[in-house]
Amino acid sequence: MPEIELSGRRIQYEVSVRKVRYMRIYVTPSGKLEIVSPTRRVEPFLRAKEKWIITKIEAIEKAKQLSGFPYLGRFYNTGSGEKFKVNDNMIKLPHNKKLESTLRVRLREIITPLIQEKTKKLNVNVNKVFIRKQKTRWGSCSPKGNLNFNLAMLALPPQLIDYLVSHEVAHLVEMNHSKRFWKLVEKFHPDWKRKRRELKEWWIIVHNNPIWKEILEGRK
Structure with missing residues (x-):
């Protein structure tokens, strides 16, 4: 898989060549960089979007560091139980x-x-x-x-x-x-x-x- 260096990071990306007029770029929730393009020559485009790409990747890295189970906007510690139960900072999950x-x-x-x-x-x-x-x-x-x-x-x-x-x-x-x-x-x-x-x-x-x-x- 090709790589590009942006802001000191080596970032892998995947290009899907299609009959499109404009190049489009996606950062998946897992942090994968995907480009839909009429050509495989995409690095100038990626460099032009460097700030946007890095911002997205940093947001994903931050999300990966969060612990607990998000439920109604709060993050809970989890435990096992026969029934779903919310108690203070703990959720029991069947x-x-x-x-x-x-x-x-x-x-x-x-x-x-x-x-x-x-x-x-x-x-x-x-x-x-x-x-x-x-x-x-x-x-x-x-x-x-x-x-x-x-x-x-x-x-x-x-x-x-x-x-x-x-x-x-x-x-x-x-x-x-x-x-x-x-x-x-x-x-x-x-x-x-x-x-x-x-x-x-x-x-x-x-x-x-x-x-x-x-x-x-x-x-x-």
């Missing part, structure tokens, strides 16, 4: 599928009243609500009026869960990210831009947390 099913119930209990509140205010109806282990997004809204939420939302602080519900319910009115859509979101969260930045940070945290990784990859 094993295998029992943990996943318990987390699904917990998330549904949290988001159901939020969905009811937002749909009533925007005068819209939701069809079905699904909780999934999504790999690329926190949530989505289908043209059929179905809302999909990522199980990993349980790691987030309550205000970010509220924002995500508001965001997806707003899509029941506007199935795009137009100015009108963001005006709807703004009714619930005037600081939505800040919350979007925080969600990017939490995405990195969740996908570098060993327990959440096992849950989302289906091994626990």
Whole structure:
């Protein structure tokens, strides 16, 4: 795999050559540098994006140093137990599928009243609500009026869960990210831009947390 030195770091990267007009660069949650490009000559582009790349990698390194299980915005020490139980700074986690099913119930209990509140205010109806282990997004809204939420939302602080519900319910009115859509979101969260930045940070945290990784990859 090719390497490039940026800010004194040797960084490996992978190039996917495709018929695209512009070069695109991604830093995966695990810290892998991926480039989609019409050519394999990408190093000038990487050097131009050096500051952005290093900032992303440093955020990932910081996330990897965090210990504990993130739940509703807090980091807990963990122990084993027959039932999921939160006590002060400790969470007891059951094993295998029992943990996943318990987390699904917990998330549904949290988001159901939020969905009811937002749909009533925007005068819209939701069809079905699904909780999934999504790999690329926190949530989505289908043209059929179905809302999909990522199980990993349980790691987030309550205000970010509220924002995500508001965001997806707003899509029941506007199935795009137009100015009108963001005006709807703004009714619930005037600081939505800040919350979007925080969600990017939490995405990195969740996908570098060993327990959440096992849950989302289906091994626990």
